[in-house]
Amino acid sequence: MGAAGEIGERLRRLREEIDLHNYRYYVLDAPTIPDAEYDKLFRELQELEARHPSLVTPDSPTRRVGAKPLAEFAPVSHRTPMLSLNNAFEEAEALAFDRRVCEGLEISEAEYAVEPKFDGLAISLVYENGVLTQGATRGDGYTGEDVTANLRTVKAIPLRLAADRPPRLLEVRGEVVILKADFERLNRVQAARGEKEFANPRNAAAGSLRQLDSRITASRPLTFYAYGWGTAEGAPGLARHSQVMDFLAALRLPVCKERGVVRGVAGLLDYFHAIGAKRAALPYDIDGVVYKVNDLVQQERLGFVARAPRFALAHKFPAEEAATELLDIDVQVGRTGALTPVARLKPVSVGGVTVTNATLHNEDEIRRKDVRIGDAVIVRRAGDVIPEVVSVIRERRPPDAREFVMPARCPVCGSRVMRLPDEAVARCSGGLYCPAQRKQAILHFAGRRAMDVDGLGEKLVDQLVDNHLVSTAADLYRLDQPTLAGLERMAEKSAANVLQAIEASKKTTLARFIFALGIRNVGEATAKDLARHFGSLDALMAADQEALLQVPDVGPVVAQSIAQFFAEGHNREVIGQMRAAGVRWPEGAPARPAALSAVSGKTFVLTGTLPGLTREGAKERIEAAGGKVAGSVSRKTDFVVAGAEPGSKFAKARELGISILDEDGLLKLLGAPPPE
DNA sequence: GATCCTCGAGTTCT
DNA sequence: CTCGAGGATC
Secondary structure, rough: OOOOHHHHHHHHHHHHHHHHHHHHHHHHOOOOHHHHHHHHHHHHHHHHHHHHHOOOOOOHHHHOOOOOOOOOOOEEEEEOOOOOOEOOOOHHHHHHHHHHHHHHOOOOOOOEEEEEEOEEEEEEEEEEEEEEEEEOOOOOOOOEEEEEHOOOOOOOOEOOOOOOOOOOOEEEEEEEEEEEHHHHHHHHHHOOOOOOOOHHHHHHHHHHHHHOHHHHHHOEEEEEEEEEEEEEEEOOOOOOOHHHHHHHHHHOOEEEOEEEEEHHHHHHHHHHHHHHHHHHHHOOOOEEEEEEOHHHHHHHHHHHHHHHHOOEEEEOOOOOEEEEEEEEEEEEEEEOOOOEEOOOOOOOEEEEEEEEEEOOOOOOHHHOOOOOOOEEEEEEOOOEEEEEEEEEHHHOOOOOOOOOOOOOOOOHHHHHEOOOOOOOEEEEHHHHHHHHHHHHHHHHHHHHHOOOOOOHHHHHHHHHOOOOOOOOOHHHHHHHHHHHHHHOOOOHHHHHHHHHHHHHEEEOOOHHHHHOOOOOOOOOHHHHHHHHHHHHHHHHOOOOOHHHEEEEEEHHHHHHHHHHHHHHHHHHHHHHHHHHHOOOOOOOOOOOOOOOOOOOOEEEEOOEEEOOOOHHHHHHHHHHOOOEEEEOOOOOOOOOOOOOOOHHHHHHHHHHHOOOEOOHHHHHHHEEEEEE
């Protein structure tokens, strides 16, 4: 072999090896060599190609870096049209789909290929004799845009298919997406550079793919999943869609791991619910699942209606984001006097529930998002629960949109509003003179984690305070049946229940009582620390700054808050009244000796819904066994206990490699003896 | 002084 | 759940 031939051979081997590592890294997510070694191979290839430009091939992994900006994208006609799917939002529509399929095919039960529906951008990739020659957006389904240069930078897309005799022509259909974790990283980078953050992974993927400068695309963490083929010439004859997917996977195209084959409508719905339950834990965003009749001959027999196939259906989850109108911004007063702006929205359905309010946190947040009253806004349920205004649709801003101004006086009591120079929140300076703060203080006192007075809710507290029946928490213990029964929506029976609950709350623990007082900066955890450290309320009340600083997790700020609270004569008086009324707890004995177990000293984080235990129950049992329950996952977390529909904590635990337990695992651990 | 971790506080809807 | 801020740690 001549020198040129040898170099050609070395180049070929290098490319093959790099392609394989790319596949393992980007598609299988299971690299087999360290990054540094990969970089070495890559550099060797780059150097060799630089010295022998004539031997550079278009499918070389070095050609992924991005090319010069284009003036515009060229139009591309798809050989086989990329049709849209019919959508279903209700189970009834899925049932109707299955019935039509069975009737159309004159069978009693159909077999379906099922897969998640990615929330990304549909694209088409053309491979000629195994080499990627063209990539295009879906466009209107018949004509898309040529984004070949951009798609070449996507590492999960093979530039050459892994086959000795690849099909003459293969159109691969799939979705370009950004993984959730990559999206968060990307936004952090954007923020650090002072550039605009993306609202969601889909927008980020769309924006990245539509860059005329492919070097920008190359810097974005795009990935790809194939979901089918269009025109295929010289490909093996296959009978089922599921086989097509296996074929694509064998060519080293990335395909979704969650795909499956099910029978009948029950199979479809089971899959829909299974994926729905897994949704939060999946690394990518999806907006539903797709059902396709698996048999390709049957698909052909069913054919198309208008522009959508009759053999496939997209069964969508309720939208997690929606556009609506911001009608007004109100201000709420919290227990500490914090003024929180709340968006009043035109009711809109998000994630299956109707949203009318959403917090805007504080003034800075409103400014940052540039939200104005009257704006069209995008609303999302953060972590699937709490509604939040994501962004403003600038193009739809009405000319009369008004900026929000934080009021100078408390909307409830008229006291001056203060904002400390280094704090984000504005506060009402009225203290307990402010009815809003008084009400919140009483609600906090009665809260489940504090004194646990069942049935004492917002409506009742409003009435009690407004009618001057109660002005401090101690007054609760002076209420009687006739007073309560005179209130709205308070029949004799409910009045008796509330009195009973108030009576029952008298028997409590020191930690709960300290928490219930609502001392600034003293929450549940600090209250427990204080109770354990001082053993009695009198010892705590007598403690000076220095004594307080001895308590773990108490620093100067918290110590100051506590000392200040007890120095206030009014507070001491209220506490005296409550003790006189019979509020009591076991005192003296500082903390029972925690049972020694495998759980002692370990930190747990709970996420999702456990089948047999409540969150509180699980927490109590872990603490009784000497463990700690923290709110968020970090490297110091020993175990994450995951139930059904876990949140982002589950993903984080996986990322950090923390042991994950289910309820059974937790119970076993609780019962297990301590490690030697 | 910077960084990481945890806690506190506020929030929605059924 | 998310944000901000207090505390601990290096």
